[in-house]
Amino acid sequence: MRLAVPVTVRWSDLDAYGHVNNASLLTLLEEARVAAFWAGGPEGSPATAIIDAGHGATSITVIARQEAEYLGQIPHHREPLIVDTWIGQMGGASMLVCYEVRSPDRDELYARATTTVVMLDASTGRPRRLTAVEREAWAPYVEEPIEFRRR
Amino acid sequence: MRLAVPVTVRWSDLDAYGHVNNASLLTLLEEARVAAFWAGGPEGSPATAIIDAGHGATSITVIARQEAEYLGQIPHHREPLIVDTWIGQMGGASMLVCYEVRSPDRDELYARATTTVVMLDASTGRPRRLTAVEREAWAPYVEEPIEFRRR
Amino acid sequence: MRLAVPVTVRWSDLDAYGHVNNASLLTLLEEARVAAFWAGGPEGSPATAIIDAGHGATSITVIARQEAEYLGQIPHHREPLIVDTWIGQMGGASMLVCYEVRSPDRDELYARATTTVVMLDASTGRPRRLTAVEREAWAPYVEEPIEFRRR
Amino acid sequence: MRLAVPVTVRWSDLDAYGHVNNASLLTLLEEARVAAFWAGGPEGSPATAIIDAGHGATSITVIARQEAEYLGQIPHHREPLIVDTWIGQMGGASMLVCYEVRSPDRDELYARATTTVVMLDASTGRPRRLTAVEREAWAPYVEEPIEFRRR
Numbered sequence: 001m002r003l004a005v006p007v008t009v010r011w012s013d014l015d016a017y018g019h020v021n022n023a024s025l026l027t028l029l030e031e032a033r034v035a036a037f038w039a040g041g042p043e044g045s046p047a048t049a050i051i052d053a054g055h056g057a058t059s060i061t062v063i064a065r066q067e068a069e070y071l072g073q074i075p076h077h078r079e080p081l082i083v084d085t086w087i088g089q090m091g092g093a094s095m096l097v098c099y100e101v102r103s104p105d106r107d108e109l110y111a112r113a114t115t116t117v118v119m120l121d122a123s124t125g126r127p128r129r130l131t132a133v134e135r136e137a138w139a140p141y142v143e144e145p146i147e148f149r150r151r
Numbered sequence: 152m153r154l155a156v157p158v159t160v161r162w163s164d165l166d167a168y169g170h171v172n173n174a175s176l177l178t179l180l181e182e183a184r185v186a187a188f189w190a191g192g193p194e195g196s197p198a199t200a201i202i203d204a205g206h207g208a209t210s211i212t213v214i215a216r217q218e219a220e221y222l223g224q225i226p227h228h229r230e231p232l233i234v235d236t237w238i239g240q241m242g243g244a245s246m247l248v249c250y251e252v253r254s255p256d257r258d259e260l261y262a263r264a265t266t267t268v269v270m271l272d273a274s275t276g277r278p279r280r281l282t283a284v285e286r287e288a289w290a291p292y293v294e295e296p297i298e299f300r301r302r
Numbered sequence: 303m304r305l306a307v308p309v310t311v312r313w314s315d316l317d318a319y320g321h322v323n324n325a326s327l328l329t330l331l332e333e334a335r336v337a338a339f340w341a342g343g344p345e346g347s348p349a350t351a352i353i354d355a356g357h358g359a360t361s362i363t364v365i366a367r368q369e370a371e372y373l374g375q376i377p378h379h380r381e382p383l384i385v386d387t388w389i390g391q392m393g394g395a396s397m398l399v400c401y402e403v404r405s406p407d408r409d410e411l412y413a414r415a416t417t418t419v420v421m422l423d424a425s426t427g428r429p430r431r432l433t434a435v436e437r438e439a440w441a442p443y444v445e446e447p448i449e450f451r452r453r
Numbered sequence: 454m455r456l457a458v459p460v461t462v463r464w465s466d467l468d469a470y471g472h473v474n475n476a477s478l479l480t481l482l483e484e485a486r487v488a489a490f491w492a493g494g495p496e497g498s499p500a501t502a503i504i505d506a507g508h509g510a511t512s513i514t515v516i517a518r519q520e521a522e523y524l525g526q527i528p529h530h531r532e533p534l535i536v537d538t539w540i541g542q543m544g545g546a547s548m549l550v551c552y553e554v555r556s557p558d559r560d561e562l563y564a565r566a567t568t569t570v571v572m573l574d575a576s577t578g579r580p581r582r583l584t585a586v587e588r589e590a591w592a593p594y595v596e597e598p599i600e601f602r603r604r
Binding site: 162163165166167168169172174175227 | 313314316317318319320323325326378
C-alpha cells in the first residue's frame with residue numbers, strides 16, 4: 001500500500017530557472033517521509049515514530065543513500081504535489097523508502113526516488129535493529145521497490 | 152584530473168541533529184559543480200560555461216539523475232569542505248559529474264555522489280549536443296566514474 | 303480583516319538548536335504572503351495577483367524592507383502554523399504586509415513582522431503604481447500596522 | 454572597527470527572479486555573524502565564541518529582532534560578497550549586530566541590516582549576562598549603529 005502524501009512547494013524552492021531546484025526536491029521527499037512515518041501522522045499512516053526530533057530522542061535516523069530520477073521540471077503549484085510513498089524493503093537496521101512525485105492532479109510524474117534510512121541508537125550513535133512494533137506498523141506499506149531506468 | 156573545489160558549510164545547512172542535512176549536501180554538490188564548470192571559474196577550471204544563469208541564457212542545464220552515498224555525518228566546519236569533482240562520462244547531450252566530499256583536512260570521506268547534467272537549448276527546451284568547444288574544455292577532467300557500493 | 307494563512311514548518315527549517323531558523327521564518331512569511339495575495343488564492347483571499355512568477359510576468363514584486371520580532375522559539379509542529387496576514391498600509395507603488403505567527407492552536411504568538419513590498423514593471427524594472435483593481439481587491443485587508451515594541 | 458567578512462552567494466540563494474531571495478539574505482548575514490564572532494574565527498576577528506553549536510554547548514544564542522533594508526537586487530556573483538559587520542550596541546544579555554552588504558568590488562551597497570542577538574544559558578534557557586571576557590573581546594568592534602532611512 002502506498003501513502004499519498006501532499007507536499008506543498010514553496011516559492012523559495014524555485015531556482016533562477018523558475019523550477020523546483022534539484023536539492024529542494026530532496027527536501028520535499030523528506031517532508032513526505034516525515035509525514036508518512038512519524039508517530040501521530042495523518043490518518044492512514046503508520047503510528048510509529050521513526051524520527052524523534054530533539055534532544056530527548058532515544059533513536060535518530062540517518063540517510064545512507066539517495067537516488068533520484070528527475071523526469072520533468074516542476075513549476076510552482078498552489079496545490080500540493082502528491083508524493084506516493086512506500087517502503088521498498090525492510091532490512092535489519094534500515095529501510096528503503098520509495099517515492100513517486102506527481103502533479104496535484106496526478107497527471108504528471110515528475111520524479112522517482114529512493115532513500116535508505118538507517119536507525120541509530122541516539123546514545124551510542126550505532127545502528128539499532130528495527131523493533132517488532134516498527135516492523136508490524138510498517139508491514140502494510142511494503143511494496144516492490146522502484147527500478148530505475150537510467151542507471 | 153580532478154578539481155578540488157572548496158565549499159563552505161553554512162550554519163543553516165545543519166538540521167536539528169546538528170549535522171549537514173541530506174538535501175543540503177546536494178546544494179553543496181551544486182556549488183562544487185557550478186564553481187568547477189562555469190565560465191570564468193577558478194584557476195585550473197575549464198573555461199566554458201555550462202550554466203548561463205538568467206534570462207539572456209542561450210542554453211540551460213537540468214539535472215536528470217542524482218545518486219549519493221552518505222558515509223559519515225558532516226558536522227559544522229569553519230574551513231571549507233573539499234569536494235573532488237570530475238566528469239565520469241560525456242554523452243551526446245549530457246555529462247555525468249562525480250564528487251567525493253571530504254573534510255577540510257581530507258582525512259575523512261563524507262560522501263560520494265554523481266549527477267547527470269543535461270544541456271537544453273533555452274529557446275526550445277530540448278536537449279542540445281555538447282559543442283566541440285565544451286568537449287575539448289572538459290576532456291582533461293574525464294576519469295573513471297564512481298562505482299557505488301551499496302546499490 | 304486579517305487572513306489566517308496556514309503555513310507548514312518543514313523539518314529542514316529547524317537548525318542545530320532544534321528550532322525554526324531565523325531566516326527560515328522569513329520563508330514562512332513569504333509563503334503566507336504568496337498564499338494570501340496571489341491570484342487564485344484560497345477562498346477568502348483577494349483575487350488579484352501581486353506576483354506573476356516566471357518569464358511571462360508583466361510585473362514583479364521586490365522586498366524593500368523587513369522587520370521581525372522573535373517572541374518565542376518555534377519547535378517542529380505537525381500541524382501548520384497560523385500566520386495572520388494583513389496590509390498595514392498601501393502606498394503609491396508599495397504596500398506594507400503585516401504578520402503575526404502563531405502556534406497551530408493559536409495559543410502562542412511566536413513572531414510579529416512586516417514586509418514592504420514594491421511593485422515593479424517587469425520590462426523597465428522601475429516601480430509602478432498600484433492599479434485600481436489591486437487597491438479595490440486589497441482594501442478589505444487594510445488594518446492598523448504592527449507597532450514594534452523593542453525598536 | 455568593522456570586520457569585512459566575505460560571504461559566498463550560492464546558486465540556490467537565487468529565486469525565480471534570478472536574484473538573491475530576501476530570506477536567503479538573512480542566511481548570508483548569519484554566515485557573516487558566525488564567521489565574525491565565533492571562537493577561532495578568521496584573523497582579526499574576536500576570539501570568543503558567541504555560538505557553541507551542538508549538544509555540549511553551555512550557552513546558545515537566539516535572535517530577538519531583525520531589521521533589513523534591501524537597496525538593490527543581488528545577482529549571482531562568483532566572488533564573495535563583502536559583509537561589513539560590527540556591533541552597534543552591547544546590552545546586558547544581548548548585542549546588536551550591524552551589517553552592510555556590498556558587491557565583491559565594494560562599489561554597490563545591496564543591503565543594510567541589524568540583528569539583536571540574545572545570549573541564553575543552555576541549561577536553563579534563560580538570558581545570561583555577557584561575560585567580562587566577551588565584553589573585552591568585542592569592545593573594539595563597537596561602532597555607531599545603523600540608522601534606517603525608511604522606517
